[in-house]
Amino acid sequence: MDNAMPTVGMKPLLPENEEYAGIEDVAKRFSVTQRTLRFYEQRGLVTPDRVGRTRKYNENQIRRLDYVLSQVRLGFTLTEIKERIDQTSGDDTPELTMREVEEQLAILRRQQAKLLESLDILVRLRQVLSVQLAPAN
DSSP states (O other), rough: TTTTOOOOOOOOSTTTTTTTTEHHHHHHTTTTHHHHHHHHHTSSOOOOOEEEEEEEEEEHHHHHHHHHHHHHHTTTOOOOOOOHTTTTOTTOOOOEEHHHHHHHHHHHHHHHHHHHHHHHHHHHHHHHHHHHSSOOO
């Protein structure tokens, strides 16, 4: 992809000499709950290995989770993230195109405008209520 943009930072994923990390360690590392990780697994966003009932995340699976969480922070829906993942092969991490970045910026700007409008309305409502509720002198 010529217009692709990198999405994931390449930080060390596992402690040296470790092949896997358990769900508890992964949850702590990314500041998410274990329930979140299980939900992402249920949605097909990450696929940890299983040893009995224990989930084990290898380096590629942790990299995929890092990608998913970075996309969530950028405001993409889990469905959009899953579609992008499904379009890649193996353990490749999808990359955003300039078009996708521009579209997401437009979506977030519309959301921002709506939030600013809501904030303005609430501030005015608070002013009206404070006058109405002020004790009469």
